[in-house]
Amino acid sequence: MNILVTGGAGFIGSFIVDELIRRGHDVTIFDNLDMQIHPDGHPPDYLNTHARFVQGDVRDYDAFHQVVREAEVIFHEAATVGVGQSQYEIKKYVDVNVGGTANLLDILVNHTHQVRKVMVAASMSSYGEGLYACDEHGPVRPGLRTEEQMAARDWEQHCPVCQVEIKPVPTPESAYQYTSSIYAQTKKDQEDMVLNIGRTYNLPVVALRYFNAYGPRQSLSNPYTGVMAIFISRLKNDQPPVIYEDGLQTRDFVSVHDIVQANMLAMERDEANYEVFNVGGGNPVTIRDISLHTARLLRKHIEPQITMKFRKGDIRHCISDISRIQQKLDYEPQIAFEDGLKEVIEWSDGAHAKDLFEDATRELRDKGLV
Helix, strand or coil: CEEEEECCCCHHHHHHHHHHHHCCCEEEEEECCCCCCCCCCCCCCCCCCCCEEEECCCCCHHHHHHHHCCCCEEEECCCCCCHHHHCCCHHHHHHHHHHHHHHHHHHHHHCCCCCCEEEEEEEHHHHCCCCEEECCCEEECCCCCCHHHHHCCCCCCECCCCCCECEECEECCCCCCCCCCHHHHHHHHHHHHHHHHHHHCCCCEEEEEECEEECCCCCCCCCCCCHHHHHHHHHHCCCCCEECCCCCCEEEEEEHHHHHHHHHHHHHCHHHCCEEEEECCCCEEEHHHHHHHHHHHCCCCCCCEECCCCCCCCCCCCEECCHHHHHHHCCCCCCCHHHHHHHHHHHHCCCCCCCCHHHHHHHHHHCCCC
16 A cells, blocks of 8 residues: 655654555655654665655645655644743644644645555554542542642642542543643544544544653753653763652653554554544553663663652653553554663664753743743
């Protein structure tokens, strides 16, 4: 099949491209080579040479139309990523994530094409805080913690009814999406728009809500990328990982290889059509433990700097309930966290890592977010 991968030169997109090529498909990559991800402005060395590369921007309607018209299947991975940065680069995030998706859907509705299925990369960030359980009141969804609560270093969530401390439990796809950043809002908008148009025009579509993705090829010089890549960059530059709050907040990490698995199942299975699926590892890890494991594997005797400060809009816990994708598509995470982390560390030996964390923190502080 002729398959289009938007954002196919990026971290997740490039692995999807590799697997599609391995399966014998004809693949076109459409990517603008954003300087924050590709600072030299050139296609990365890992880009699959068996795919056709077209440099272009999803905001450019005509250029986007040219690659969409040739495709039978589309993986829409192109997006501007970063929670904190989205809170002040608002127009950019909305233009790329929402406007780019609007261009895709407008092309599909108003122009002749051969597209038979679309997968869109959604995000767990759209949940805000995850689901929690109170011993007395059962499942509850607290909102974001107040600044007053965090200033008092009361980090954990409390039951909105009785105010006792509550424990995180897996969050299903049916949970309401309490978006807490412009990035999260745009990712929610992306999936809502794609599902709306897919259902309206009987075009099979699938939304995959990625949890905290990690793996090789994640930019180590982008201070707005995932926490693991930021920690690796800091440690490789002999600087301590900086941790907000007390370090006991958790994240649900999923290997890029398992994200690829989910995408292939979504493409191949009719049971996936018009559905939303969590794509997670189901194995939450504290931010503190991530820093310690990373330092150990890099052989760096550097302790994390636990600031006991906070960032506006940060969530405490969100764990994936992956039972729906397991039952409907037979998805099973294949990469254990420790094995996946070792793979990233081995890959990082030859990867450029410019530590821009302080610059990013200064920006967040100037905008009143830290």
